[in-house]
Amino acid sequence: GAVVSQHPSRVICKSGTSVKIECRSLDFQATTMFWYRQFPKQSLMLMATSNEGSKATYEQGVEKDKFLINHASLTLSTLTVTSAHPEDSSFYICSARDRGLDTIYFGEGSWLTVV
């Protein structure tokens, strides 16, 4: 079964509203979680790296005020897309690093559609 759970798997929201996507590690403590975005027919692009209890590190070109990332616990990170616009419609996927096993696991991904 999945060791990293992402919720919701699909969400439709109205333009101008905010939407939150959760990423949970189920069987391990994830000190580091990563958020990716994937446009149709393109690769996964790293948006930000979040470490538990500290501010996320954003990749160049990613608006940190628009994509709010919170990593308040060792098992949960959230991505909030604020004031969403149709161009934010995309596939968002998180991953979590299991320090104990020294590997990473990916969530199932979330399809966001902004109408």
Place this chain on the structure above:
Amino acid sequence: AQKVTQAQTEISVVEKEDVTLDCVYETRDTTYYLFWYKQPPSGELVFLIRRNSFDEQNEISGRYSWNFQKSTSSFNFTITASQVVDSAVYFCALDGYQKVTFGTGTKLQVIP
């Protein structure tokens, strides 16, 4: 900086043919991991393999095999006797611990 190159954008093969997906990487890290993932149309990433940079042994898992050559910084993936269910986008990725970098993916279409 790290980089992963998958030069093949799309490949089409007829069912039962063998196919090799290429992956070339660049990194300054001495310790790293290499991955292959499969992404079917539904979107989820399906883990296929993880290889430590110190382990250059080739691996075979059923119809899948991987050839890791550190000297050429390549980590190629071969599907033997391809099947229609193998049709998907395949991503090679490099985990340099600070971040994971994905290649641009290779879309494989297996024609019945």
